[in-house]
Amino acid sequence: MKNKRILVTGGAGYIGSHTVVELYNAGYEPVIVDNLSNSSLDVLDGIRRITGKDPIFRQEDCADYVAMERVFNEFPEISLVIHFAAYKAVGESVQKPLDYYSNNLDSLVNVLRILSQKGGAVVFSSSCTVYGQPDDAYLPVSEDAPLKKAESPYGNTKQICEEIIADSVKAETGKLKAISLRYFNPVGAHPSAHIGELPRGVPQNLLPFITQTAAGLRGELKVFGDDYNTPDGSCIRDYIYVCDLAKAHVVAADRLLGNDDVRDDFEVFNLGTGEGLSVLEVIDMFQSANGVEVPFSIAPRRSGDVEKVWADPSKANQLLGWKADTPFEDVMKSAWKWEKKIRGI
Ligand code: NAD
Ligand code: WQD
Secondary structure, eight states: OOSOEEEEETTTSHHHHHHHHHHHHTTOEEEEEOOOTTOOTHHHHHHHHHHSOOOEEEOOOTTOHHHHHHHHHHOTTOOEEEEOOSOOOHHHHHHOHHHHHHHHHHHHHHHHHHHHHHOEEEEEEEEGGGGOSOOGGGOSBOTTSOOOOOSSHHHHHHHHHHHHHHHHHHHTTTTEEEEEEEEOEEEOOOTTSSSOOOOOSSOOSHHHHHHHHHTTSSSOEEEEOSOSSSTTSSOEEOEEEHHHHHHHHHHHHHHHHSOOOOOOSEEEEEESOSOOEEHHHHHHHHHHHHTOOOOEEEEOOOTTOOSBOOBOOHHIIIIIOOOOOOOHHHHHHHHHHHHHHHHTO
């Protein structure tokens, strides 16, 4: 099973690059396809430094069917795709919904069309955003919780993509299999600091804003709301270390390629730690783990934010034999080490 080639779309991106490293560690040979719309060639150098391997890379657009056919013709042995390629900025998706629908849906449809013809499997990057704000009775949130109407076109693409996968797997029984991984909030960087998150412009996500503020690039962090119905009033999320998340893709690949007694051809797993942390707790833990200060002030709530959500990851723990177990202090250290590296501090 190992030394097997796996196609990794979006493999030059944040989660994709960490997954490529873990695939190499597990004995797979990833083939990266990325159009570099939100990443750069430097990432390949980071992967090379960590693994000592020269990554196979093709700069192609997954939303272009002919380009994807070209890749599969070059690597006909590939039967498994880990599909990260998508646009992911929630705010931008509200401004440019058609860009999000065409990129995120077309790229998935192309992958599925080719895999349905030749037979194969896909691991799909989904998101906890599909749950919206679960009712209290559904916290921590398991895969059985009802999905809520998406708050943004981005979130809607994840819901629609899961439906597209379900319909396609059903239509191609025995020929097409899939696993959808619903990530909670991925954070941190590889401990080597050779790869990490590279947000463009002003970061919208909490951790990059914290690290950039600690590095002096931003004057202060704005905490969006301290009047929520949570113990300290700030929002609660399940922050999962990107390397733990990356490893879950390896076990998902093992499962799809192996002969395990898997009952469903389409399975969905939550990937989180199972622990909720508030914004104020994250700031506090970042400061104490790294001995640096993060100036912050309380600001109004951010529109569209859910109050609290964290995962019940027991299905992934049991069926995948995977657990997010990196201590949060180490996660915070990795995020700061990466920020210092890219800023030359
Ligand atoms: P990222 O932007 O760092 O990585 C995505 C990669 O895909 C980028 O390298 C980009 O250049 C590439 N890409 C985009 N469209 C493409 C296309 N049409 N053809 C080829 N390459 C294309 O994002 P990420 O944080 O690594 O996210 C990876 C996946 O996980 C995405 O599908 C995202 O929606 C999903 N996800 C991310 C988070 C998060 O908070 N980071 C949470 C849940 C789900
Ligand atoms: C986390 C918390 C903010 C920035 C987003 C997407 C979601 C998923 C993960 C892809 C919230 C607070 C943030 C800041 C703050 N992505 N915050 N000041 O909103 O949980 O989820 O990324 O699928 O779809 O919506 O993550 O990192 O933006 O925010 O106070 O400057 O930090 O209000 O409570 P979020 P986030």
